[in-house]
Amino acid sequence: MLARHNKRIKLHGFNxxxxxxxxxxxxICYASGERHxxxxxxxxxxxxxxxxxxxILTDVAQLIGANILDISRQDYDPQGASVTMLISEEPVATERIGYTEGPGPLPETVLAHLDKSHITVHTYPESHPEGGIATFRADIDVSTCGRISPxxxxxxxxxxxxxxxxxxxxxxxxxxxxIRGKKHFIDHKINSIQDxxxxxxxxxxxxxxxxxxQEYLFHTKMVLKDFDLDNYMFGLGKEDYSAREAGRIAKLLKREMMEIFYGKNMSRAP
Known part of the structure; x- marks a missing residue:
């Protein structure tokens, strides 16, 4: 287990x-036919x-108290988009930055200390040409240097x-x-991203x-607990299908979710 960081560390220069x-x-959704x-x-x-x-990235920068230095963004044809944002530190009141584990706030001011940092997002919409499954993926990376954690x-x-x-x-x-020359490889307590x-x-x-x-690596996967087929139908609702067909579509969607969650292909349901 990581040592608790209950006291401020007096640093030699910048963190x-x-x-x-x-x-x-x-x-994930189900879109039957080319039109849908x-x-x-x-x-x-x-x-x-x-x-x-x-x-969204601008809100994130404001949330963690960063200055936006530069923004590069692009929409793609036939689909998808990318945004890269360079951010830097702004003056902070360091006594207001805490180390307590807990959920970060929704948009409101949080002061931070950042330098040589960035935020990026890339989207990847795709659909299965035969199965009707359409999966939208977005990758977001937030990298910061200094006291605050993304x-x-x-x-x-x-x-x-x-x-x-x-x-x-x-x-x-x-x-x-x-200030004594001791190296610190982490400066805040964390047991799990879930905290x-x-x-x-x-x-x-x-x-x-x-x-x-021991390597300061933390990985958490989440999948929705509840499944309501109507939330996954694009263009039509489950009432537009027979009970048998609706059941087949539900199995397709659940398998897609589990394959992504576990990172492996699974056998098809009979």
Whole structure:
């Protein structure tokens, strides 16, 4: 287990630890026929275009108290978008930055200390040409240097997307020295990424951890607990299908979710 950091560490110069959060979300639906698949892609391009993603990343930067230095964004044809944002530190009141494990806030001011940091997002809408399954994936990376952890933005990011599956990786790299010359390879207490999630998120998702404490690597996967077929139908509802066909579609969707969650292909249901 990691040692508790209950007292402030008096550092020799700047805290140069690098803390990186990789946040991958998957939104799955069933779109029968070419017309519904085209409508699904059009919806994704409207809801998750570069302009909206830029606004989400801008909110994240404001949330952790960063200055935005530069923004590069691009929409792609036939689908997808990317945004890269360079951020830097701004003056902080360091006594207001805490180390307590807990969910980060939704958009409100949190002061931070950042330098040589960035936030990126890339989207990957795709659909199965025969099976009717359409999966939207967004990859978000928040990397910061200094005292603040990008985990502070996690709660906001999860609430910004409607996600069936969320896969998160958090890593602390490098080291910083205290005034006695001792190296510190992490400067805040963490047992699990789950400790930074709000109660409503924990109630909504089933979660699994794979953590390597001695390497400061933390991995959490989440999948929705409840399944309502109507929430996954694009263009039509389950009442538009026979009970048998609706059951078949439900099996397809559940298998897609489990294959992504476990990271492997599964045998087809009979």
């Amino acid at each position: 140069n630890l690098t803390k990186s959060l990789s946040f991958n979300i998957y939104d 698949r085209d409508e699904y892609i059009a919806y994704i391009d409207e809801a998750y275009n570069a302009a909206r993603l830029t606004q 985990l502070r933005a996690l709660n906001y990011l999860i609430h910004s997307f409607e996600s069936d599956i969320v896969i998160m990786d958090y890593r602390v790299r490098g080291f910083t020295r205290d 930074f999630l709000s109660r409503d998120t924990k109630d909504k998702y089933q979660m699994v951890d794979v953590n390597v404490y």
